[in-house]
Amino acid sequence: MALIRDLGNTLGRWTGRPVARVDKDSGDPDARRVREAAEAGDWATVRDVLDARPESEDRTGLLWAVGDVSGTERWITDVVAAEPQAPLPRLVAAVRHISWAWEARTGARASHVSREQFQLFHDRLATAETWLYEVAECEPSWTSPWYALQVTGRGLQVEGDVARRRFEAAVRRDPRHLGAHQQQLQQVCEKWGGSHEEMHAFARSSAFAAPGGALLGQLVAVAHLEHWLALDSGPDSRYIGRPEVVASLGEAADHSIRHPEFVQGRGWLQVYNTFAMAFSLAGDVTSARECFRATEGRVTEFPWNYLNGSDPAKAYKEYRAYAGG
Missing domain, CATH: 1.25.40.10 (Tetratricopeptide repeat domain)
Structure with missing residues (x-):
């Protein structure tokens, strides 16, 4: 995670990129x-x-x-x-x-x-x-x-x-x-008395039971972020960068935000922000860049507050710089 932050700071400001700001209203x-x-x-x-x-x-x-x-x-x-x-x-x-x-x-x-x-x-x-x-x-x-x-x-x-x-x-x-x-x-998260296994099973069953293009694909990304968050530094990066996790994120995105039937209805902005963060942490720069560009600089407090509770926009900008989005 520290490596990603360093890369983001090194790449600096990308000209032409929309100014990142927290959208308290999530596009509503x-x-x-x-x-x-x-x-x-x-x-x-x-x-x-x-x-x-x-x-x-x-x-x-x-x-x-x-x-x-x-x-x-x-x-x-x-x-x-x-x-x-x-x-x-x-x-x-x-x-x-x-x-x-x-x-x-x-x-x-x-x-x-x-x-x-x-x-x-x-x-x-x-x-x-x-x-x-x-x-x-x-x-x-x-x-x-x-x-x-x-x-x-x-x-x-x-x-x-x-x-x-x-x-x-x-x-x-x-x-x-x-x-x-x-x-x-x-x-069903581990931190609330559940388990990683129960959490991932719920996320996947809910996401893929929904029709293609539904917002519920976000649940898969959130589950991986929660799992990553529960781990110590070192194991967290190794977990979220595993090929099967990257594949899981891609599969969920294909069924939701990348599906032809996806519509930017209420809640879409947070869903894109969530995938942007998850793909960035997982090292899938191409997918992260697509998500960042779709947000057009509009930042939702969740999930970026997991990285910087006092300044979610700062975390967003650092990871967007890393992705080149």
């Missing part, structure tokens, strides 16, 4: 609008933007754009109280409480998180779960509450069979929901 123009409305406490606009994005078109990205806005918890609970029969305010409040819970916990290792922080973390997640179950009961066709319950479940460390049922509930409603599959992949 409505995300900025709904986030700005949340910052202003403008429930009417938040509601209008969310209502215009039906569950069948996956509005989880918009929900998280609202949920990540600090201070939303101060006004959304008033909306919940004012509209006691409406499911959408409860859904927004739940998603905000999930983000708010992780703010309380912080990203520190468990040993560095206080008892008070953990209590606040669990309390906020429990509140979110109450609202999510109410929404799921009121709107049984909605996918979003079940997706969000996957997130709360991991934070609350629910049993594996419970987590699996929540995932299955989400994909019954939307069989190719990328976020739901991403959450289940995390659930």
